Amino acid sequence: MSKTANTLPGNRKRPSPGRSRSPVGRIHPVVIYPIVQPRDYSDLQALYQLVRRLAADKSRYARPITVLDRKTHYAMRGDKAFLDFRRHTVSRCSEVLDVWAVDTCQMWYSGLGAAYERGGERDVYWLIPGDFNYGTKVGRQVLNRLHDLPEIILELDQDLCIGEIATDHNNPKQLIDTYGTFGLLYTWFPAEAQEIRQYTERPRSEFLAVRHGFLGEALCQRWYPYEQTMVMLLQAIFGNKGITRFFVGDISDLPEGKESLASAMQQVERTERVLKTVWRERHQGDADWIERYRELAGASGQVRYTAISILRNLLA
């Protein structure tokens, strides 16, 4: 297939889309700072080199926002390296949004919400997770591709662009999605699950970009405290929005992010909880919804039990 050379965002010429109906939207980068501060700053250094370039390109990018959990702040209180990194690197190229958050998805909510309030109708919001190995050779290649996500929204007039990373079949996240996420999605939303799978194998990806209008809709609906990407994918399909999946490269979580069996179980349980809630909210006006819900809940419990059994065999 086609080969392209990637150039660094901020160092490249502005795309001149042929099909865009939104010629001059601005891009709002929102960085989710790792909750657990890694010992080695090399990955974050690489990430903030990108953020610095984005901040310098004021015609194209709004000032980036870094969302930092107060728990991280207090855990690192008195740590000179952390305080210096925050002061001399993070704060210089982004606005730090200090939040108390129960979960990463609440950090997304705070960051995307803050950016949304500064944005306009043509703008795009670009979520960048902070806890990936950007400092490695492969990680830097991914960093050079991430800018495609918001650009695709602008150029092709899309509403949601999901960045997909390559993982091997034994990667814990892949296992969770294969045996847990999709099993549960097919149970609660079979038609939508098929549609989602036509786009991506990673419906819980943390790499995404979203258009102003669709983000506004998502923000004003219930914001679930976990698996928000999956919820946004469902909302996009319910609303017949434009969805694109784009491959951003091979990358793995930092060691701090590796999945234990307990973490995998928690993710499957959370996915089920979210899907139950979304289903109820969509069907609670139907006459027979309680009977249908009970039936689906029974099937869902079996899927969850099977998924956890498989994950126990594979991850324990």
Next chain:
Amino acid sequence: MRAFAYQKPLRAINFICHAPEAKTVSLVGDFNEWNPAALPMKQMPDRSWLLTVELKHGHHRYAFLVDGVLTLDPSAQGITRNDKGERVCLVPVS
């Protein structure tokens, strides 16, 4: 940093379709208004189909028409839909 510029540089992109039994394969996309006759591909000695096209900077939607059937590129970097709602591929050109 380079200055902002409304330039549309062209870049040669190779499209390869593995359809050894096909009688005709063409490339369709935003760049040729999805015209099935505009960009016929040529069969190579290994029976795959090749076409090199110069594309402007940006992201382009495309697909292969294999004996008239819209076919996705398994090695595409992205998946989206065209204006008819059909699933098609995405190629970034930078």
